[in-house]
Amino acid sequence: MTVARELAEFLTGTSATDLPSQAVEHAAMLIASTVASAAMGFGLESSAIIRSLAAERGGTPEASLWFDPGPKLPVAEAAQVNAVASDAAASDDSDLRNIVHAGTTLVASTLAMAERTGASGEDVLTAIVLGYEAAGRIGEAITPGFRARGFHGCLVAIFGGAVAAGRLLQLEAAHLTQAIALSATSIGGLMAAANTSVAREYHAGLAAMMGIQAALAAQRGYKAEESILETKRGFFEIYGGTDGDAGGTGVTHELGQSWDIITDMAIKLVPGGHPYHALAEAAANAAREADIAPEMVESITVSRPGFTTLTGPLHPTDLIGMAHSPAYFLAAGVADHDFSWIHATAAKITDPMIHRLIDKIEVGAPPIDNVARYRQGATVTIRTKDGRAATSTVYEPQGAARRGISWADVDTKYRTLVPQARVPERQIEASLAIIRDFRHVRHVSMLIDLLRA
Secondary structure (H helix, E strand, C coil), rough: CCCHHHHHHHHHHHCHHHHCHHHHHEEEEEEEHHHHHHHHCCHHHHHHHHHHHHHHCCCCCCCCCCCCCCEEEEEHHHHHHHHHHHHHCCCCCCEEECEECCHHHHHHHHHHHHHCCCHHHHHHHHHHHHHHHHHHHHHHCCCHHHHHECCCCCCHHHHHHHHHHHHHHCHHHHHHHHHHHHCCCCCCCCCCHHHHHCHHHHHHHHEEEHHHHHHHHHCCCCCCCCCCCCCCHHHHHHHHHHHCCCHHHHHHCCCCCHHHHHCCCCCCCCCCCCCHHHHHHHHHHHHCCCCHHHHHHEEEECCCCCCCCCCCCCCCCCHHHHHHHHHHHHHHHHHHHHCHHHCCCHHCCCCCCHHHHHHCEECCCCCCHHHHCCCCCCCEEEEEECCCEEEEECCCCCEEHHHEEEEHHHHHHHHHHHHHHHCCCHHHHHHHHHCCHHHCCCHHHHHHHHHCC
């Protein structure tokens, strides 16, 4: 049996009642997080361009564009537009193993397909959990090789969307196998473009659109190379290389024994690249606990496994640069004793105090103790001009599933970001209440109608 077929057998044979309640709750949180991020990204130029292109093409009215009262669009196009909006704001989610924003693709794909099929809230949540599982397992097989080779995480995210769409289409195992196989040979994306431009969200839109297309094609009998994941020069070998699991044995190992959405998902509770959230948190902790004023800082030293130099733009000038600048996260945390949604604004990105502190940052030797505990974590030490030193270690960023995700934090994110899409407060509160009780929703339109501001 091929890897794709064995995985598909499990994914089609698992029902809502087989899932832990925590996995289902995390799926609901992922909906709230993704919609909130899309509200922040809705007004950005990249999002507006893709939205206008999709509107010009038009087509069969199957699914809605969030925060847009205009006509519905074909399901794949609607998913693409909504995924681009969510990813554009750099405020969505990550699988902490590989920093793949699986939730963006999953939520955009499932909500769009649910409108088309008339699926219930429970159906949607189940599809999200299983899609996250598929993407996580396939992604782990090519990690860290695909990133070292310069490929972008959309290579992994597409599987989540394809599987979730396939679940809502009620595909049998043979057809879902083909959806997975088609996804493996459908998409490419380069990290260099994603790190420096709005190609990042373009990738997310393609992952959603092409995952749905793979599921729809498979539903009609389209067939790909079923062994494409593990075959010679197949997906695992090409993208994972010698660092990956070329045979894909881990993909199907102990299926159902644990759930990636519980063990590896993280929701962004502040904006920007997830690998840098712990840097900002540790920097803020150290500065706040030692009551260090910015003007007293002599140096800021960051230490984390595998981190030997500051990457990204040293002095960012816009949202793209800020999202990929570890120096900005560190300096902002020290300057403000905090890091929050306000740090994605132009006023903060250009704050002179933050930029002065950036010039005081240095990279220290990687830690040698508790190395395995660092999951995108970091240790930050601040030294002051009067000889004091303050250190803080954060092993995983806030919002990481293993640290525990609070609905209070998710609610705050939702209430902070959704107003940016000009959704009335009454609709914000009503839509959030629906998401929190999504497993009892009869039809996804109960939520979508409130988001079409």
